[in-house]
Amino acid sequence: MASQANAGAQGGKIIKMAPRIAYRNLFHDRLSLLVTLVGIVFSVLLVAVQCGLYIGSEKKIAAVLDQAPADLWIVPLGTKSFDDPALLTGHEKYVALSTPGVSRVEEMMVSFARWRKPEGGKKAFILVGLDWKNGGLKPWNLVEGSIDTLATPNTVAIDKSYFKDLGIEGNGSHAEINGQRVTVGAVTKGIRSFTTLPLAFTPIDRARKLAGASINQATYQLVSVKDKDQIEDIRQALEKRLPNTEVLTQQEFRDRSVNYWLFNTGAGAALIAGAALGIIVGIVIVAQTLYASTKDHLAEFATLRALGASASYIHIVILVQAILSAIIGYALGFTLSMGLISLTKDTTLTIVMTPKLAVALFLLTLGMCILAAISAIFKVTRIDPAGVFSG
Template sequence: MLQRLWQARRIPLAWLLLSRQPLRLAVALAGISFAGILMFMQLGFRDGLFDASVTIHKLFDADLVMMSPRTMSSIGMAGFPRRRLIQAMGDPAVQGATPVHWNLLLWRNPVSGNTRSILALGFEPADPLFLDPELAEKARSLTQKGRVLFDERSRPEFGPIAEWFKQGRTVETEVAGTRVRVSGLVTLGPSFGADGNILTSRETFLQLLPGTPPGSIELGLIRLRPGSDIEATRQRLESSLPSDVRLFTKAGFEEFEKTYWRTSTAIGFIFTLGAAMGFVVGCVIVYQILYSDVSDHLPEYATLMAMGYRLPILLGVVAREGLILAVLGYLPAYAAGLGLYALVRNGTNLPVAMNSVRATVVFSMILVMCLGSAALAMRRLGDADPAEIF
């Protein structure tokens, strides 16, 4: 039995051809890994920036979101009449609603005195805003005029606000030229459109931005009764309300924001082009390696053909070489991607992380890259004629 298995074994010709020259194999794997890392980083940055654009959106306690049709993205929110939100409350499926003010204001660093744009959200402290149950307790402090909650995950350029507050110090600074005091900390995270966030009451927000039209808000969060059909309610409200408002499901609200950055800016194109360049670089490297390998071993291949091996069998050897290069080149690229993603998260607070979809996409691209290059290199083998070589 063991003797028959031994006799039936297949010689790993593809691996033997690749490993015959370790230095060439190492160079090939380094090139493939570099191309993989480039694709991981470009796609990771692209997806991370899209995810970062909806950092706040994901936290809202809402089933439906109302906003102006003139709004293009979170960096340019247009206002609409607050009474539209009150009208929506008349629908039997609506359980509650929260009017929200949304604008970028100038925050003064209390240490350096420099100003930087920060996202300010104004709401009624008694209304639900985020899914975090701890926010309701912290929001009570906002009932005092001139108080704000500071996002401790904001960029350090805003100053050591969280550190000072945790030390028990009184933290005061200016927002839009008006004196405010930090009454608590929240954990939200920066977005692509804003490096930091503050929460405040509607009264304080209007004090910070006195030019806000009376009765105008930028966002309306609508909560439905349990068991309600979200999409049916959205359609019903949108058809019954005037055309000066639009309604989205929460998922649709997030996708609306991502679509803006994906289609109305050069971000998606730039990072996708970067990934494509990594793919092309990898193709060139693998093709050169496999073409040289086939050329160097033409006499051996010709010998095998003269012994009766058919061309498709030898082409399969080259294809297996491409498959081996794809697998061995992908593993270090994946490991490096994990490390670089962690480095980017720690340095920028952007939500750049590995996921199964991106890992599969990059592996598929490397596999196509290697097998495609192998297919091109096979043409050299197809031109081989045992009679000419010998």
């Protein structure tokens, strides 16, 4: 029996048993574990979908903006968002080009228009005129047709996901825009607006014609500068020279558009509320099951305490239980979320998962489970180790 004392004096290693106790406690009651995991999975799924929709909405709102990296945007005074079209007077491009430090100016036209379906019926949409002939932005994600095809008179590019809304069958279909006959000359994939209005792309000259704008008019002037350090100076110069416009940086215009749609309309608040609900539900379910699990194992925690375990040793057991629950719940919830995202890939529902969101979601799940462990920790902190004795 003295063997252990001798061995102890020689020094060596210690096998950490707290994680193993946590693991066994967790898997001992499978039903309780199942309830915990369902709670976490539900929470992860809800938060992932809500956040994914939020990011997806942001991407849709800024779909064209993100593809047109200008340094400065000259926009009509009072513009609320990218798809809040008004027209500049027409001389802004030349004013901008004559401003020192400006290297290039690209025009863009955004207009509401009316689409007459081939089989009858009308649909409002957003006509986007791009200036790619002068090196500007051109339709992207083309899956049928080409940019060259769009050079053909009266052709437009339509996203595949809008075929049904616009009553067309595919590339080569005919329709009318504001009473003028057009042909679908190219098809894009995954370019959707945040609203229910479809987007159609065409060269800016044709967009002007279809929208009834004059030859020099545009909705936006996209300004590139020679020296990025001079952006603020050039902005001030442009603002001085173009008093009836606003000059915004790319980020400012993006933020303004996103904030308008997500916060002024309340759509973003609904998504954030949904995500918050998911977090609350997750915390409540995990807290309840962890607390119940701790109560089930109180005798063991009291024994640990009687054996001399520090309070932190017991807290570690509970925290490891929470962390293990978080890892398993996250893995399952994330897998389900990715499955759902994959299923909705070709639908109008844009749910986006980014690496940053995946990491944030994991940290959130971890935090949620650790927060949920607090009630259980309070419970064990009050354990009286004297309860281990029979008397």
